[in-house]
Amino acid sequence: MIALTQTAIAFGRIDQRLRHHPLLPAILFRERLEASRACAAVDGHLIDPWRLAAELEGLRVVPLGSDVFERGSSVDAAHAAFAQYQWLVKPDEAQRNAIESALGWLSEHSKASGPLLGAATAFHAWVEAGHARAPMRAALIRHWRRTDILHFPLPLVGARAFASDVPWKSSEWIPFFLNCLSDEVTAVGNRTRTLEQSWHQARLKSGGQRNTSRADKVIDILAAYPLISATRLSDELGLSLKAAYIYLERFLSNGLIVEVTHRTARRLFALKELEPLRE
Helix, strand or coil: CHHHHHHHHHHHHHHHHHCCCCCHHHHHHHHHHHHHHHHHHCCCCCCCHHHHHHHHCCCCCCCCCCCHHHHHHHHHHHHHHHHHHHHHHCCCHHHHHHHHHHHHHHHHHHHHHCHHHHHHHHHHHHHHCCCCHHHHHHHHHHHHHHCCCCCCCCCCCCHHHHCCCCCCCHHHHHHHHHHHHHHHHHHHHHHHHHHHHHHHHHHHHCCCCCCCCCHHHHHHHHHHCCCECHHHHHHHHCCCHHHHHHHHHHHHHCCCEEECCCCCCCCCEEEHHHHHHCC
């Protein structure tokens, strides 16, 4: 099966590329947001992953100029994406039990078919048996690590395989699911490249060459958190709140970061590749 071979190669490459990557925590955070967005999207709930990040930071984001219906849709989408995020990242006890059940299916199907093809056949059988998709998606993240396909919890879940126009016959769906996984790996690589470029450029221009400067560490924290407030930056680096704002304002004026909220009460900042989130 060509799809299986291509997906196996893609997994191997992304594992090698990211396994010891200095930005791995930041990459994983971003990919969890993206996976949550993608899973919600196939159910018709559209939300920008960075708006989800803002919601997780405690900021309620409502698009300017939206009417009551649009605001309601935005809230519903945020709730749907947050629910997916909880399954993938912070499941409660009942969710953990469901995930363990899904892991059992993955393990059983992988005995004869291997971890990738086994995951595809297990997911199809799981849904065919009437189970919800969310537990299996979360189980996949654990499955990739348990079978040593990946050495870190990258959320590759084949979300697009459940779009309404995808054929459900197993002989057609299974290779499509594998191709979706491969496409997700490619997208991870592209987003990682964007983050790397932003991080390197920000470090080069941050003025952190002096031994006493914390500029590079500030940039590293900005990479680790897609959205950050001066208060969080202050806590992370042991800076005064005033010093944190001085760094952020300097980087903002130099074009290294963007302010994504423009609110005096709750200002959030990010590396420049998050520019589309700005209100």
